[in-house]
Amino acid sequence: MSTSPAPTSEVTSAQEAARTSSRWRELVPALAGVALGVTTLALSTQIPDGAASVRFSPRWWPDALAFLLIGLGVVHAVLSWVTGGTDEAPEPATRAGAIRLVAILSAIVGYGVLWYFVDFRVSTTVLFVALTYIAGGRGWKALLLFPVVTTMVLYLLFGVLLRVPL
Amino acid sequence: MSPLVEGFGALLDPTVALCIAGGALLGMLVGAFPGVTATMAVALASGFTLALDPIPGLAVLLTIYVSANFGDRIPAILINTPGTPASIATTFDGYAMARQGKAGLAMTASAFASAWGTLVGIVLLMVAAIPLSQLALRFGPAEMFALVVFGLTMMIGVSGGRIVKGLMAGVLGLLLGAIGRDPITGAARFTFGVPELSEGIPFIAAIIGLFGIAEVLDQILTHRASAVKPVTQFGRWFPTRGDWRRMLRPLAVGSGVGGAVGIVPATGGDIAGILGWDQARRVSKRPEEFGSGSLEGITAADTSSNATLGGSVTTTLALGIPGDSVMAVMIGSMVVWGIQPGPSLFAEQPALVYSIAGIMLVATVLTLGISLLRMRGVAKLLELPPHFLWAVILVFCMVGTYAVGNNVFDVVVMLVFGLVGLFLRRFGVPAGPVVLGLLLGELAEGNLRRALEIGGVGNIVSSPIAMTILAVSILALVVPPVRAGLKRRRASRATASAGEGR
Numbered sequence: 046m047s048t049s050p051a052p053t054s055e056v057t058s059a060q061e062a063a064r065t066s067s068r069w070r071e072l073v074p075a076l077a078g079v080a081l082g083v084t085t086l087a088l089s090t091q092i093p094d095g096a097a098s099v100r101f102s103p104r105w106w107p108d109a110l111a112f113l114l115i116g117l118g119v120v121h122a123v124l125s126w127v128t129g130g131t132d133e134a135p136e137p138a139t140r141a142g143a144i145r146l147v148a149i150l151s152a153i154v155g156y157g158v159l160w161y162f163v164d165f166r167v168s169t170t171v172l173f174v175a176l177t178y179i180a181g182g183r184g185w186k187a188l189l190l191f192p193v194v195t196t197m198v199l200y201l202l203f204g205v206l207l208r209v210p211l
Numbered sequence: 212m213s214p215l216v217e218g219f220g221a222l223l224d225p226t227v228a229l230c231i232a233g234g235a236l237l238g239m240l241v242g243a244f245p246g247v248t249a250t251m252a253v254a255l256a257s258g259f260t261l262a263l264d265p266i267p268g269l270a271v272l273l274t275i276y277v278s279a280n281f282g283d284r285i286p287a288i289l290i291n292t293p294g295t296p297a298s299i300a301t302t303f304d305g306y307a308m309a310r311q312g313k314a315g316l317a318m319t320a321s322a323f324a325s326a327w328g329t330l331v332g333i334v335l336l337m338v339a340a341i342p343l344s345q346l347a348l349r350f351g352p353a354e355m356f357a358l359v360v361f362g363l364t365m366m367i368g369v370s371g372g373r374i375v376k377g378l379m380a381g382v383l384g385l386l387l388g389a390i391g392r393d394p395i396t397g398a399a400r401f402t403f404g405v406p407e408l409s410e411g412i413p414f415i416a417a418i419i420g421l422f423g424i425a426e427v428l429d430q431i432l433t434h435r436a437s438a439v440k441p442v443t444q445f446g447r448w449f450p451t452r453g454d455w456r457r458m459l460r461p462l463a464v465g466s467g468v469g470g471a472v473g474i475v476p477a478t479g480g481d482i483a484g485i486l487g488w489d490q491a492r493r494v495s496k497r498p499e500e501f502g503s504g505s506l507e508g509i510t511a512a513d514t515s516s517n518a519t520l521g522g523s524v525t526t527t528l529a530l531g532i533p534g535d536s537v538m539a540v541m542i543g544s545m546v547v548w549g550i551q552p553g554p555s556l557f558a559e560q561p562a563l564v565y566s567i568a569g570i571m572l573v574a575t576v577l578t579l580g581i582s583l584l585r586m587r588g589v590a591k592l593l594e595l596p597p598h599f600l601w602a603v604i605l606v607f608c609m610v611g612t613y614a615v616g617n618n619v620f621d622v623v624v625m626l627v628f629g630l631v632g633l634f635l636r637r638f639g640v641p642a643g644p645v646v647l648g649l650l651l652g653e654l655a656e657g658n659l660r661r662a663l664e665i666g667g668v669g670n671i672v673s674s675p676i677a678m679t680i681l682a683v684s685i686l687a688l689v690v691p692p693v694r695a696g697l698k699r700r701r702a703s704r705a706t707a708s709a710g711e712g713r
Contacts, residue, residue: 103393142432180598209614
């Protein structure tokens with residue numbers, strides 16, 4: 046039974062697919078760097094030129110950094126395209142993780158609004174319940190005891206001991 | 212009064228003792244939880260320590276720094292997961308020892324090695340900090356600019372094979388540091404009419420976002436249920452006389468490697484641990500045991516990674532260049548307390564070096580004591596579901612950041628930097644150089660512009676110190692990829708010749 050060619054070609058095509066994906070992936074930070082550099086150059090025109098007695102105006106440093114960032118972005122794009130990207134791939138995100146992340150960020154934004162209208166102790170307990178539930182906590186210990194105790198500790202530390210106006 | 216007496220005398224305040232005790236427990240805990248790094252814990256603690264006086268505040272932060280470097284060995288040994296990056300090399304032999312039923316011995320040896328390493332670092336701090344700062348006092352703008360470049364390139368040079376991305380991160384940090392008032396003329400830059408931005412990006416908020424929030428968001432995004440169960444068979448705890456004898460050589464090697472690596476700006480315990488382990492293997496009579504449960508291996512790794520602590524503090528305080536990422540975070544707090552790390556610090560406050568050494572000494576002894584308690588309960592702690600940890604970190608980050616200036620703007624900045632940090636992580640861009648650039652941006656720009664205003668480029672080129680530092684900086688960037696390329700070429704040649712031989 047001759048099975049060796051098939052796995053080899055499978056491995057090769059999988060490697061090739063990974064390299065292509067890595068190439069595209071590496072373009073993202075490169076393009077982000079270039080975009081940030083260009084934006085900085087555009088925004089730096091609004092910086093006042095400063096006193097004539099100074100050889101280097103306040104724009105000089107951010108402009109130099111912006112050009113450097115654009116240059117590095119281009120170098121990174123070219124290098125990663127030519128060499129086939131990097132072997133280091135980040136741990137893949139999960140679909141459930143992405144949903145959890147959006148839900149948690151929404152809860153944090155909601156907390157910002159709630160804290161404005163409701164007492165810190167109440168709003169923070171609600172946030173703890175929401176975060177724990179979204180992250181997978183269930184049962185009275187996770188959803189009642191833990192939020193109440195942790196909020197009390199936070200309030201004692203920051204509100205009472207450190208006298209932060211919460 | 213002599214600075215030594217004054218420095219140690221400042222620690223007699225009971226508040227300091229309380230802060231050290233609290234910091235030790237907190238540091239051990241955060242170290243023991245994989246995913247909570249010492250950098251993140253110190254960033255988090257900055258939120259509430261800013262309300263304290265400088266010495267008690269430093270006592271909390273420095274003790275967390277010291278004790279997290281003990282606690283992080285526990286998961287490295289019991290579940291093969293480093294609690295912080297500094298304990299990566301602990302996993303090489305620690306987990307293998309635990310699987311052989313020697314977890315107790317591994318944890319005790321690790322605790323003694325960590326304590327010894329930290330003590331070596333403290334001695335280095337006490338001996339080298341003041342002379343180094345006196346040397347640096349002679350530095351002009353050209354040399355100071357070169358020193359900032361050195362710090363940045365060292366951090367980028369050790370970012371693995373990500374030199375260009377590391378450089379981009381450093382430049383991004385420097386650009387963020389340009390937000391606020393121009394250091395020479397005072398003109399507003401990129402403030403968009405927001406009054407809070409005229410003082411620049413708030414350090415603490417940015418750091419908590421980049422290290423705390425980003426880490427948690429990344430864990431939330433990628434979390435999968437782990438099947439790894441902690442080792443629960445601990446075996447004997449204390450080393451025999453023969454074990455102690457075997458530990459002597461790696462203790463010496465680890466001390467030397469860690470002390471040397473620690474003094475180099477921006478390099479930390481992770482690199483030192485691996486280098487120390489490797490050097491100890493080279494000089495060992497039983498190199499074949501390294502990586503499969505060697506007592507010498509775990510001793511060398513932990514001594515070396517902990518010996519960097521004193522060196523990192525020395526570079527930070529004497530030169531104003533962060534010794535590692537924890538120190539980068541701590542500089543933010545020190546500046547808020549009115550302590551400006553740099554060459555003039557010890558000329559103005561010589562007692563401070565002894566206070567800091569004293570805090571680290573007490574923290575080491577206390578943490579060693581805690582480490583020697585036979586912590587079977589820690590194994591249970593490692594099974595704690597992550598949702599408790601995520602919720603606590605997120606809320607502590609928000610409330611702690613708010614507490615720094617009682618300002619919602621800081622919380623918004625922290626969340627934005629959390630998302631930026633998540634982007635950086637997902638695309639393999641190191642966050643360390645961003646923080647370093649942000650912290651050192653003003654120093655870099657101010658000194659470069661002053662140097663150029665005084666005598667043009669010739670002012671830098673004619674300074675042998677500046678040129679030497681800049682040359683070493685360039686080497687730090689160029690040598691690692693060249694060496695990696697040569698290694699790859701040698702490996703491919705070896706594979707090709709092996710193929711031909713068949």
